[in-house]
Amino acid sequence: MIRNLNDHPSLLLAIAVTVILAMCRSDPVLAEDPGLVLAFYYAWYDQNTWSSGTPADQPVQPYASDDLVSIERHVKQARASGIDAFIQSWYGPQQENNQTESNFRTLLDVAAANDFRAAADLETTSPFLSEPASVANAIDYLLRTHAQHPSYLHYQGKPVIFFWRQQRFSVDDWATIREQVDPNHISLWIAEGVDISYQAVFDGHHLYSIAWSPDVSSTLSDWGSRVRRYASQYGLSRLWIATVMPGYDDTGTGRTDSFAVERRAGDYYRETWSAAVASQPDWIVITSFNEWIEGTMIEPSLSYGDLYLDLTRELATAYKSSRPQPAVGTLHLLDNNEMGSERAHEQTETLPSEPYLRANEALRVRSGPGTDYPRVGRLSPGETAPVEGRTADGAWWQIEYLPAASGLGWVTAQFVTFQGRAASVPVVTSALVTPTRSPTPLARATSLPSPTPTPARTRVPTATPTLTPTASPSASATTAPSSTPTVSPTTSSTATPASTPMLRAAPVAQRRPANLLWVTAGAWTVAVVLGAWLFWSIRTRR
Helix, strand or coil, X not given: CCCCHHHCHHHHHHHHHHHHHHHHCCCCCHHHCCCEEEEEECCCCCHHHHHCCCXXXXXXXXXXXXXXXXXXXXXXXXXXXXXXXXXXXXXXXXXXXXXXXXXXXXXXXXXXXXXXXXXXXXXXXXXXXXXXXXXXXXXXXXXXXXXXXXXXXXXXXXXXXXXXXXXXXXXXXXXXXXXXXXXXXXXXXXXXXXXXXXXXXXXXXXXXXXXXXXXXXXXHHHXXXXXXXXXXXXXXXXXXXXXXXXXXXXXXXXXXCXXXXXXXXXXXXXXXXXXXXXXXXXXXXXXXXXXXXXXCCCCCECCCECHHHHHHHHHHHHHHHCCCCCCCCCCCCCCHHHHHHHHHHHHCCCCCCCCEXXXXXXXXXXXXXXXXXXXXXXXXXXXEEEEEEECCCCCXXXXXXXCCCCCEEEEEHHHEEEECCHXXXXXXXXXXXXXXXXXXXXXXXXXXXXXXXXECCCCXXXXXXXXXXXXXXXXXXXXXXXXXXXCECCCCCCCCCCCCCCCCCCCCCXXXXXXXHHHHHHHHHHHHHHHHHHHHHHHHHC
Protein backbone atom coordinates (compact mmCIF):
# COMPACT_ATOMS: atom_id res chain seq x y z
CA MET A 1 0.00 0.00 0.00
CA ILE A 2 1.26 3.50 -0.84
CA ARG A 3 1.40 5.55 2.35
CA ASN A 4 3.47 8.55 1.18
CA LEU A 5 3.12 9.97 -2.33
CA ASN A 6 6.38 11.85 -1.85
CA ASP A 7 8.17 8.50 -2.14
CA HIS A 8 6.72 7.99 -5.63
CA PRO A 9 7.46 11.01 -7.86
CA SER A 10 6.60 9.07 -11.02
CA LEU A 11 3.16 8.34 -9.61
CA LEU A 12 2.72 12.02 -8.81
CA LEU A 13 3.56 12.87 -12.41
CA ALA A 14 1.04 10.32 -13.69
CA ILE A 15 -1.65 11.78 -11.43
CA ALA A 16 -0.88 15.30 -12.66
CA VAL A 17 -1.15 14.25 -16.29
CA THR A 18 -4.40 12.36 -15.64
CA VAL A 19 -6.00 15.33 -13.88
CA ILE A 20 -5.00 17.72 -16.66
CA LEU A 21 -6.35 15.41 -19.37
CA ALA A 22 -9.59 14.91 -17.45
CA MET A 23 -10.09 18.65 -17.15
CA CYS A 24 -9.28 19.28 -20.80
CA ARG A 25 -11.46 16.44 -22.08
CA SER A 26 -14.72 17.54 -23.56
CA ASP A 27 -17.71 15.29 -23.89
CA PRO A 28 -17.94 13.72 -27.32
CA VAL A 29 -20.19 16.01 -29.36
CA LEU A 30 -21.10 14.62 -32.72
CA ALA A 31 -21.76 18.04 -34.21
CA GLU A 32 -18.12 19.06 -33.79
CA ASP A 33 -17.26 16.71 -36.67
CA PRO A 34 -16.76 18.54 -39.97
CA GLY A 35 -19.81 18.72 -42.17
CA LEU A 36 -22.79 17.44 -40.22
CA VAL A 37 -25.34 15.68 -42.45
CA LEU A 38 -28.88 15.56 -41.05
CA ALA A 39 -32.17 14.19 -42.40
CA PHE A 40 -35.78 15.03 -41.60
CA TYR A 41 -37.59 12.01 -40.21
CA TYR A 42 -41.33 11.33 -39.80
CA ALA A 43 -42.86 9.01 -37.24
CA TRP A 44 -46.60 9.01 -37.84
CA TYR A 45 -47.19 6.22 -40.36
CA ASP A 46 -49.23 3.06 -39.93
CA GLN A 47 -49.93 0.18 -42.29
CA ASN A 48 -52.96 1.99 -43.70
CA THR A 49 -50.65 4.67 -45.11
CA TRP A 50 -49.35 2.30 -47.75
CA SER A 51 -52.79 1.22 -48.97
CA SER A 52 -54.27 4.73 -49.10
CA GLY A 53 -53.11 5.45 -52.65
CA THR A 54 -51.57 8.78 -51.58
CA PRO A 55 -47.82 8.01 -51.73
CA ALA A 56 -46.38 8.01 -55.23
CA ASP A 57 -44.13 5.12 -54.23
CA GLN A 58 -43.95 2.40 -51.58
CA PRO A 59 -41.24 1.39 -49.14
CA VAL A 60 -39.50 -1.90 -49.75
CA GLN A 61 -40.68 -2.91 -46.28
CA PRO A 62 -44.01 -1.29 -45.32
CA TYR A 63 -44.09 -0.42 -41.61
CA ALA A 64 -45.80 1.31 -38.74
CA SER A 65 -43.77 4.14 -37.20
CA ASP A 66 -44.06 2.72 -33.69
CA ASP A 67 -42.43 -0.55 -34.71
CA LEU A 68 -39.09 -0.92 -32.90
CA VAL A 69 -37.55 -3.12 -35.60
CA SER A 70 -38.41 -0.53 -38.26
CA ILE A 71 -36.88 2.32 -36.24
CA GLU A 72 -33.72 0.27 -35.74
CA ARG A 73 -33.58 -0.47 -39.47
CA HIS A 74 -33.96 3.23 -40.33
CA VAL A 75 -31.22 4.30 -37.93
CA LYS A 76 -28.80 1.70 -39.24
CA GLN A 77 -29.57 2.58 -42.87
CA ALA A 78 -29.06 6.27 -42.20
CA ARG A 79 -25.83 5.80 -40.27
CA ALA A 80 -24.39 3.53 -42.98
CA SER A 81 -25.21 6.23 -45.54
CA GLY A 82 -23.27 8.96 -43.78
CA ILE A 83 -26.20 10.63 -42.02
CA ASP A 84 -25.29 11.81 -38.53
CA ALA A 85 -28.71 12.53 -37.04
CA PHE A 86 -32.45 12.40 -37.67
CA ILE A 87 -34.47 15.57 -37.15
CA GLN A 88 -37.86 14.16 -36.19
CA SER A 89 -41.06 16.13 -36.56
CA TRP A 90 -42.42 16.62 -33.02
CA TYR A 91 -45.87 17.79 -31.92
CA GLY A 92 -44.96 18.46 -28.30
CA PRO A 93 -45.08 16.50 -25.03
CA GLN A 94 -48.78 15.63 -25.20
CA GLN A 95 -49.03 11.90 -24.46
CA GLU A 96 -52.53 10.99 -25.63
CA ASN A 97 -53.06 10.65 -29.39
CA ASN A 98 -49.56 11.91 -30.11
CA GLN A 99 -47.28 9.24 -31.51
CA THR A 100 -44.57 11.81 -32.32
CA GLU A 101 -43.78 11.99 -28.60
CA SER A 102 -43.72 8.27 -27.85
CA ASN A 103 -41.87 7.44 -31.06
CA PHE A 104 -39.29 10.15 -30.42
CA ARG A 105 -38.46 8.59 -27.06
CA THR A 106 -37.95 5.25 -28.82
CA LEU A 107 -35.84 6.87 -31.53
CA LEU A 108 -33.50 8.39 -28.92
CA ASP A 109 -33.01 5.02 -27.25
CA VAL A 110 -32.34 3.29 -30.57
CA ALA A 111 -29.93 6.06 -31.55
CA ALA A 112 -28.01 5.60 -28.30
CA ALA A 113 -27.49 1.93 -29.07
CA ASN A 114 -26.20 2.69 -32.57
CA ASP A 115 -23.86 5.66 -32.11
CA PHE A 116 -26.41 7.93 -33.78
CA ARG A 117 -28.14 11.19 -32.83
CA ALA A 118 -31.62 12.69 -33.04
CA ALA A 119 -33.17 16.11 -32.50
CA ALA A 120 -36.69 17.54 -32.59
CA ASP A 121 -38.28 19.59 -35.35
CA LEU A 122 -40.92 21.41 -33.32
CA GLU A 123 -44.07 21.83 -35.40
CA THR A 124 -45.67 25.09 -34.29
CA THR A 125 -48.80 24.10 -36.25
CA SER A 126 -49.31 21.09 -33.96
CA PRO A 127 -52.91 20.67 -32.76
CA PHE A 128 -51.49 20.62 -29.23
CA LEU A 129 -49.71 23.96 -29.53
CA SER A 130 -52.44 26.53 -29.91
CA GLU A 131 -50.71 29.65 -28.58
CA PRO A 132 -47.26 30.94 -27.57
CA ALA A 133 -47.73 29.76 -23.97
CA SER A 134 -48.14 26.12 -25.03
CA VAL A 135 -45.13 26.42 -27.35
CA ALA A 136 -43.06 27.76 -24.45
CA ASN A 137 -44.22 24.87 -22.30
CA ALA A 138 -43.27 22.35 -25.01
CA ILE A 139 -39.77 23.80 -25.44
CA ASP A 140 -39.25 23.84 -21.68
CA TYR A 141 -40.25 20.15 -21.53
CA LEU A 142 -37.95 19.32 -24.46
CA LEU A 143 -34.95 20.98 -22.80
CA ARG A 144 -35.62 19.34 -19.43
CA THR A 145 -36.22 15.82 -20.75
CA HIS A 146 -35.30 14.78 -24.30
CA ALA A 147 -32.36 17.18 -24.60
CA GLN A 148 -30.78 15.46 -21.58
CA HIS A 149 -30.74 12.11 -23.39
CA PRO A 150 -27.18 11.04 -24.32
CA SER A 151 -28.13 10.63 -27.99
CA TYR A 152 -29.84 14.02 -28.40
CA LEU A 153 -27.97 16.11 -30.97
CA HIS A 154 -25.70 18.77 -29.45
CA TYR A 155 -23.45 21.34 -31.07
CA GLN A 156 -20.73 23.02 -29.02
CA GLY A 157 -22.36 21.57 -25.94
CA LYS A 158 -25.82 22.95 -26.79
CA PRO A 159 -28.91 20.90 -27.75
CA VAL A 160 -30.22 21.67 -31.23
CA ILE A 161 -33.92 22.37 -31.92
CA PHE A 162 -35.33 22.86 -35.41
CA PHE A 163 -38.62 24.73 -35.89
CA TRP A 164 -41.29 24.37 -38.55
CA ARG A 165 -43.36 27.43 -39.37
CA GLN A 166 -42.13 29.68 -36.60
CA GLN A 167 -43.70 32.48 -38.69
CA ARG A 168 -46.96 31.59 -36.99
CA PHE A 169 -45.81 33.91 -34.18
CA SER A 170 -44.08 37.29 -34.33
CA VAL A 171 -40.42 37.94 -33.59
CA ASP A 172 -41.52 39.64 -30.37
CA ASP A 173 -43.54 36.58 -29.36
CA TRP A 174 -40.46 34.40 -29.88
CA ALA A 175 -38.28 36.82 -27.94
CA THR A 176 -40.70 36.52 -25.02
CA ILE A 177 -40.76 32.73 -25.30
CA ARG A 178 -36.98 32.56 -25.32
CA GLU A 179 -36.67 34.86 -22.33
CA GLN A 180 -38.96 32.47 -20.47
CA VAL A 181 -37.45 29.11 -21.36
CA ASP A 182 -33.87 29.81 -22.51
CA PRO A 183 -32.73 33.30 -21.46
CA ASN A 184 -29.04 32.33 -21.50
CA HIS A 185 -29.20 30.64 -24.91
CA ILE A 186 -28.10 27.23 -23.66
CA SER A 187 -29.70 25.64 -26.74
CA LEU A 188 -29.53 26.33 -30.49
CA TRP A 189 -32.75 27.23 -32.30
CA ILE A 190 -32.89 26.76 -36.08
CA ALA A 191 -35.56 28.75 -37.92
CA GLU A 192 -37.19 27.93 -41.26
CA GLY A 193 -38.64 29.99 -44.09
CA VAL A 194 -38.05 33.27 -45.88
CA ASP A 195 -37.97 35.89 -43.11
CA ILE A 196 -34.42 36.62 -41.96
CA SER A 197 -35.65 38.88 -39.12
CA TYR A 198 -36.29 35.79 -36.96
CA GLN A 199 -32.51 35.53 -36.57
CA ALA A 200 -32.92 38.22 -33.92
CA VAL A 201 -34.07 35.37 -31.67
CA PHE A 202 -32.95 32.17 -33.42
CA ASP A 203 -29.43 30.83 -33.91
CA GLY A 204 -29.54 29.52 -37.46
CA HIS A 205 -31.64 29.17 -40.60
CA HIS A 206 -32.72 26.58 -43.14
CA LEU A 207 -35.19 26.20 -46.01
CA TYR A 208 -37.30 23.09 -45.61
CA SER A 209 -37.99 22.80 -49.34
CA ILE A 210 -36.16 24.01 -52.42
CA ALA A 211 -38.21 21.99 -54.91
CA TRP A 212 -40.14 25.09 -56.04
CA SER A 213 -36.96 26.92 -57.08
CA PRO A 214 -36.16 27.16 -60.81
CA ASP A 215 -32.49 27.73 -59.88
CA VAL A 216 -31.53 25.80 -56.76
CA SER A 217 -27.91 26.96 -56.94
CA SER A 218 -28.87 30.65 -56.85
CA THR A 219 -31.44 30.11 -54.10
CA LEU A 220 -29.07 28.33 -51.73
CA SER A 221 -26.20 30.69 -52.50
CA ASP A 222 -28.46 33.69 -51.86
CA TRP A 223 -29.70 32.40 -48.52
CA GLY A 224 -26.28 31.33 -47.35
CA SER A 225 -25.09 34.87 -48.05
CA ARG A 226 -28.09 36.37 -46.25
CA VAL A 227 -27.40 34.43 -43.08
CA ARG A 228 -23.68 35.27 -43.10
CA ARG A 229 -24.42 38.92 -43.87
CA TYR A 230 -26.83 39.13 -40.95
CA ALA A 231 -24.32 37.51 -38.60
CA SER A 232 -21.54 39.84 -39.74
CA GLN A 233 -23.73 42.92 -39.45
CA TYR A 234 -24.49 42.23 -35.80
CA GLY A 235 -21.28 40.52 -34.79
CA LEU A 236 -23.07 37.25 -34.07
CA SER A 237 -22.65 33.58 -34.86
CA ARG A 238 -25.45 32.19 -36.99
CA LEU A 239 -25.66 28.74 -38.61
CA TRP A 240 -26.57 28.21 -42.25
CA ILE A 241 -28.03 24.77 -42.92
CA ALA A 242 -28.36 24.03 -46.65
CA THR A 243 -31.12 21.74 -47.94
CA VAL A 244 -30.77 18.87 -50.42
CA MET A 245 -33.64 16.91 -51.96
CA PRO A 246 -33.95 13.86 -54.22
CA GLY A 247 -37.08 15.24 -55.92
CA TYR A 248 -40.68 16.11 -55.09
CA ASP A 249 -44.09 14.63 -55.94
CA ASP A 250 -47.32 15.38 -54.11
CA THR A 251 -49.59 14.69 -57.08
CA GLY A 252 -51.21 11.79 -55.26
CA THR A 253 -52.68 14.10 -52.60
CA GLY A 254 -55.38 15.58 -54.84
CA ARG A 255 -54.24 19.13 -54.15
CA THR A 256 -55.12 21.75 -56.74
CA ASP A 257 -51.60 23.15 -56.61
CA SER A 258 -49.71 19.86 -56.52
CA PHE A 259 -46.61 19.46 -58.64
CA ALA A 260 -43.67 17.14 -59.19
CA VAL A 261 -39.94 17.61 -59.66
CA GLU A 262 -38.50 14.65 -61.52
CA ARG A 263 -35.68 12.76 -59.84
CA ARG A 264 -33.93 12.07 -63.15
CA ALA A 265 -32.31 8.88 -61.88
CA GLY A 266 -30.48 10.74 -59.11
CA ASP A 267 -29.26 13.73 -61.14
CA TYR A 268 -31.53 16.18 -59.33
CA TYR A 269 -30.21 14.89 -55.99
CA ARG A 270 -26.63 15.38 -57.17
CA GLU A 271 -27.43 18.90 -58.36
CA THR A 272 -28.93 19.94 -55.03
CA TRP A 273 -25.93 18.52 -53.18
CA SER A 274 -23.55 20.45 -55.43
CA ALA A 275 -25.53 23.66 -54.87
CA ALA A 276 -25.68 23.08 -51.12
CA VAL A 277 -21.93 22.51 -50.79
CA ALA A 278 -21.22 25.60 -52.91
CA SER A 279 -23.32 27.73 -50.52
CA GLN A 280 -20.71 27.07 -47.80
CA PRO A 281 -23.06 25.61 -45.21
CA ASP A 282 -22.32 24.78 -41.60
CA TRP A 283 -24.45 21.65 -41.99
CA ILE A 284 -26.50 19.95 -44.70
CA VAL A 285 -30.02 18.66 -44.11
CA ILE A 286 -31.79 16.14 -46.35
CA THR A 287 -35.49 16.61 -47.06
CA SER A 288 -36.15 13.85 -46.34
CA PHE A 289 -35.43 10.35 -45.11
CA ASN A 290 -39.07 9.24 -45.22
CA GLU A 291 -41.59 11.94 -46.20
CA TRP A 292 -43.56 9.62 -48.47
CA ILE A 293 -46.62 11.82 -49.01
CA GLU A 294 -44.62 14.51 -50.79
CA GLY A 295 -42.25 12.05 -52.42
CA THR A 296 -39.01 13.44 -50.95
CA MET A 297 -37.84 10.20 -49.31
CA ILE A 298 -34.45 8.56 -49.74
CA GLU A 299 -35.57 5.47 -47.80
CA PRO A 300 -35.42 2.33 -49.99
CA SER A 301 -38.49 2.11 -52.23
CA LEU A 302 -40.00 -0.23 -54.77
CA SER A 303 -39.16 2.17 -57.62
CA TYR A 304 -35.59 3.09 -56.68
CA GLY A 305 -34.34 0.40 -54.34
CA ASP A 306 -31.25 1.54 -52.42
CA LEU A 307 -30.20 4.09 -55.06
CA TYR A 308 -30.65 7.15 -52.85
CA LEU A 309 -28.99 5.64 -49.80
CA ASP A 310 -26.02 4.77 -52.00
CA LEU A 311 -25.94 8.28 -53.45
CA THR A 312 -26.19 9.77 -49.96
CA ARG A 313 -23.19 7.73 -48.81
CA GLU A 314 -21.16 8.90 -51.81
CA LEU A 315 -22.16 12.59 -51.58
CA ALA A 316 -21.96 12.85 -47.79
CA THR A 317 -18.50 11.29 -47.79
CA ALA A 318 -17.28 13.75 -50.45
CA TYR A 319 -18.79 16.69 -48.56
CA LYS A 320 -17.21 15.77 -45.24
CA SER A 321 -13.81 15.04 -46.75
CA SER A 322 -13.78 18.43 -48.47
CA ARG A 323 -14.01 20.31 -45.18
CA PRO A 324 -11.07 21.08 -42.84
CA GLN A 325 -10.47 18.24 -40.41
CA PRO A 326 -10.20 19.26 -36.72
CA ALA A 327 -7.38 17.90 -34.60
CA VAL A 328 -8.49 14.98 -32.45
CA GLY A 329 -7.76 14.92 -28.73
CA THR A 330 -5.86 18.22 -28.70
CA LEU A 331 -6.47 21.46 -26.87
CA HIS A 332 -5.23 24.70 -28.38
CA LEU A 333 -3.94 27.07 -25.71
CA LEU A 334 -3.85 30.76 -26.62
CA ASP A 335 -0.53 32.48 -25.99
CA ASN A 336 -0.38 36.07 -24.82
CA ASN A 337 -0.15 37.48 -28.34
CA GLU A 338 -3.16 35.47 -29.51
CA MET A 339 -5.20 36.46 -26.45
CA GLY A 340 -4.35 40.09 -27.05
CA SER A 341 -5.38 39.72 -30.66
CA GLU A 342 -8.66 38.11 -29.60
CA ARG A 343 -9.40 40.98 -27.23
CA ALA A 344 -8.56 43.52 -29.89
CA HIS A 345 -10.87 41.76 -32.32
CA GLU A 346 -13.70 41.74 -29.81
CA GLN A 347 -13.21 45.43 -29.12
CA THR A 348 -13.21 46.39 -32.80
CA GLU A 349 -16.53 47.88 -33.72
CA THR A 350 -17.88 49.87 -36.64
CA LEU A 351 -19.90 52.72 -35.21
CA PRO A 352 -22.64 54.58 -37.09
CA SER A 353 -22.18 58.23 -37.98
CA GLU A 354 -23.18 60.72 -35.32
CA PRO A 355 -25.65 61.28 -33.92
CA TYR A 356 -26.16 57.79 -32.57
CA LEU A 357 -26.89 56.12 -29.27
CA ARG A 358 -25.77 53.00 -27.44
CA ALA A 359 -28.05 50.89 -25.24
CA ASN A 360 -26.75 50.64 -21.68
CA GLU A 361 -28.90 47.54 -21.06
CA ALA A 362 -31.52 45.45 -22.84
CA LEU A 363 -33.98 48.04 -24.08
CA ARG A 364 -37.42 47.88 -25.66
CA VAL A 365 -37.99 49.69 -28.94
CA ARG A 366 -41.49 51.14 -29.29
CA SER A 367 -43.52 52.58 -32.14
CA GLY A 368 -43.82 55.95 -30.39
CA PRO A 369 -42.33 58.04 -27.57
CA GLY A 370 -43.96 56.47 -24.53
CA THR A 371 -44.54 53.21 -22.71
CA ASP A 372 -48.13 53.09 -23.97
CA TYR A 373 -46.95 52.59 -27.53
CA PRO A 374 -46.62 48.99 -28.79
CA ARG A 375 -43.21 47.35 -28.63
CA VAL A 376 -41.70 46.73 -32.07
CA GLY A 377 -38.43 45.16 -30.97
CA ARG A 378 -35.47 45.55 -28.68
CA LEU A 379 -31.85 46.68 -28.48
CA SER A 380 -29.31 44.45 -26.81
CA PRO A 381 -26.84 45.83 -24.24
CA GLY A 382 -24.12 47.73 -26.10
CA GLU A 383 -26.01 47.80 -29.39
CA THR A 384 -25.90 51.08 -31.33
CA ALA A 385 -28.46 52.77 -33.57
CA PRO A 386 -28.51 55.98 -35.65
CA VAL A 387 -30.65 58.75 -34.10
CA GLU A 388 -33.27 60.31 -36.39
CA GLY A 389 -35.31 62.49 -34.04
CA ARG A 390 -36.28 63.32 -30.47
CA THR A 391 -39.14 64.58 -28.34
CA ALA A 392 -39.18 68.22 -27.34
CA ASP A 393 -38.27 67.38 -23.74
CA GLY A 394 -35.44 65.05 -24.80
CA ALA A 395 -36.93 62.10 -22.90
CA TRP A 396 -37.23 59.85 -25.99
CA TRP A 397 -35.03 59.31 -29.02
CA GLN A 398 -36.29 58.25 -32.44
CA ILE A 399 -33.88 55.75 -34.00
CA GLU A 400 -33.43 53.93 -37.27
CA TYR A 401 -34.86 50.47 -36.64
CA LEU A 402 -35.35 48.48 -39.83
CA PRO A 403 -37.26 45.51 -38.35
CA ALA A 404 -40.19 47.88 -37.69
CA ALA A 405 -42.64 48.35 -40.54
CA SER A 406 -41.81 52.07 -40.70
CA GLY A 407 -38.07 51.51 -40.37
CA LEU A 408 -38.10 53.67 -37.23
CA GLY A 409 -38.55 53.15 -33.50
CA TRP A 410 -38.40 55.01 -30.19
CA VAL A 411 -36.31 54.35 -27.08
CA THR A 412 -36.23 56.11 -23.75
CA ALA A 413 -33.23 58.37 -23.14
CA GLN A 414 -32.97 57.06 -19.58
CA PHE A 415 -31.08 53.88 -20.51
CA VAL A 416 -28.89 54.94 -23.44
CA THR A 417 -25.70 56.90 -24.03
CA PHE A 418 -26.05 59.56 -26.73
CA GLN A 419 -23.18 60.54 -29.03
CA GLY A 420 -23.33 63.73 -31.09
CA ARG A 421 -24.93 67.18 -30.84
CA ALA A 422 -28.40 66.86 -29.38
CA ALA A 423 -29.33 70.32 -30.62
CA SER A 424 -28.87 69.14 -34.21
CA VAL A 425 -31.43 66.35 -33.81
CA PRO A 426 -34.85 67.45 -35.10
CA VAL A 427 -37.85 67.43 -32.77
CA VAL A 428 -40.55 65.05 -34.01
CA THR A 429 -44.06 66.21 -33.22
CA SER A 430 -46.16 64.81 -36.07
CA ALA A 431 -46.99 61.48 -37.66
CA LEU A 432 -47.08 59.69 -34.28
CA VAL A 433 -49.45 56.74 -34.05
CA THR A 434 -52.12 56.68 -31.39
CA PRO A 435 -50.73 54.87 -28.33
CA THR A 436 -52.11 51.41 -27.63
CA ARG A 437 -51.38 49.42 -24.56
CA SER A 438 -48.63 46.88 -25.07
CA PRO A 439 -49.87 43.30 -24.91
CA THR A 440 -49.68 41.47 -21.64
CA PRO A 441 -46.44 39.46 -21.38
CA LEU A 442 -46.74 35.82 -22.33
CA ALA A 443 -47.76 33.64 -19.39
CA ARG A 444 -45.99 30.36 -18.78
CA ALA A 445 -48.28 27.47 -19.54
CA THR A 446 -48.85 25.02 -16.74
CA SER A 447 -50.48 22.31 -18.81
CA LEU A 448 -51.01 21.46 -22.44
CA PRO A 449 -54.45 21.59 -24.02
CA SER A 450 -55.85 18.39 -25.46
CA PRO A 451 -57.58 19.41 -28.69
CA THR A 452 -59.26 16.89 -30.90
CA PRO A 453 -56.60 15.83 -33.40
CA THR A 454 -57.25 16.22 -37.10
CA PRO A 455 -56.10 13.40 -39.35
CA ALA A 456 -54.18 15.37 -41.91
CA ARG A 457 -50.99 17.34 -42.16
CA THR A 458 -49.39 20.04 -44.23
CA ARG A 459 -45.76 20.30 -45.16
CA VAL A 460 -45.76 23.13 -47.65
CA PRO A 461 -42.64 23.63 -49.76
CA THR A 462 -41.31 26.92 -48.45
CA ALA A 463 -41.24 29.50 -51.21
CA THR A 464 -38.04 31.49 -51.03
CA PRO A 465 -37.10 34.53 -53.14
CA THR A 466 -34.06 34.04 -55.33
CA LEU A 467 -31.74 36.64 -56.77
CA THR A 468 -33.42 36.36 -60.15
CA PRO A 469 -36.94 35.02 -59.58
CA THR A 470 -38.81 34.01 -62.69
CA ALA A 471 -42.12 32.93 -61.22
CA SER A 472 -43.89 32.71 -57.93
CA PRO A 473 -43.44 29.28 -56.39
CA SER A 474 -46.45 27.16 -55.72
CA ALA A 475 -47.46 26.17 -52.25
CA SER A 476 -48.56 22.66 -51.48
CA ALA A 477 -49.98 20.59 -48.67
CA THR A 478 -49.62 17.05 -47.48
CA THR A 479 -52.20 14.63 -46.22
CA ALA A 480 -50.83 11.91 -43.99
CA PRO A 481 -53.39 9.10 -43.90
CA SER A 482 -54.18 7.34 -40.69
CA SER A 483 -57.15 5.30 -39.63
CA THR A 484 -55.97 5.10 -36.05
CA PRO A 485 -56.70 7.79 -33.46
CA THR A 486 -53.06 8.90 -33.49
CA VAL A 487 -52.25 12.46 -34.42
CA SER A 488 -51.16 13.25 -37.92
CA PRO A 489 -50.30 16.69 -39.28
CA THR A 490 -52.98 19.27 -39.90
CA THR A 491 -53.87 20.38 -43.42
CA SER A 492 -53.81 24.13 -43.83
CA SER A 493 -53.79 26.66 -46.60
CA THR A 494 -50.55 28.58 -47.01
CA ALA A 495 -50.15 31.59 -49.23
CA THR A 496 -47.18 31.81 -51.52
CA PRO A 497 -44.77 34.22 -49.85
CA ALA A 498 -43.73 37.24 -51.82
CA SER A 499 -40.13 38.13 -52.36
CA THR A 500 -38.70 39.07 -48.99
CA PRO A 501 -36.07 41.82 -48.76
CA MET A 502 -33.05 41.52 -46.54
CA LEU A 503 -34.06 42.88 -43.15
CA ARG A 504 -32.01 44.07 -40.24
CA ALA A 505 -33.14 42.93 -36.84
CA ALA A 506 -31.86 43.69 -33.39
CA PRO A 507 -30.37 40.46 -32.04
CA VAL A 508 -31.22 39.15 -28.62
CA ALA A 509 -28.21 39.39 -26.32
CA GLN A 510 -26.21 36.21 -26.00
CA ARG A 511 -23.43 35.25 -23.65
CA ARG A 512 -20.16 34.27 -25.24
CA PRO A 513 -19.10 30.82 -24.05
CA ALA A 514 -16.02 30.94 -21.83
CA ASN A 515 -15.68 27.23 -21.11
CA LEU A 516 -12.39 26.83 -22.98
CA LEU A 517 -10.64 29.60 -21.06
CA TRP A 518 -11.90 28.30 -17.71
CA VAL A 519 -10.81 24.76 -18.55
CA THR A 520 -7.42 26.02 -19.70
CA ALA A 521 -6.87 28.14 -16.59
CA GLY A 522 -7.96 25.30 -14.32
CA ALA A 523 -5.73 22.79 -16.09
CA TRP A 524 -2.66 25.01 -15.85
CA THR A 525 -3.37 25.77 -12.19
CA VAL A 526 -3.48 22.06 -11.37
CA ALA A 527 -0.32 21.46 -13.43
CA VAL A 528 1.62 24.23 -11.67
CA VAL A 529 0.56 23.10 -8.18
CA LEU A 530 1.35 19.44 -8.81
CA GLY A 531 4.58 20.32 -10.61
CA ALA A 532 5.75 22.39 -7.64
CA TRP A 533 4.81 19.55 -5.30
CA LEU A 534 6.72 17.07 -7.44
CA PHE A 535 9.80 19.34 -7.57
CA TRP A 536 9.77 19.83 -3.80
CA SER A 537 9.33 16.08 -3.18
CA ILE A 538 12.32 15.18 -5.32
CA ARG A 539 14.55 17.78 -3.69
CA THR A 540 13.64 16.65 -0.14
CA ARG A 541 14.62 13.06 -1.04
CA ARG A 542 18.17 14.08 -1.96
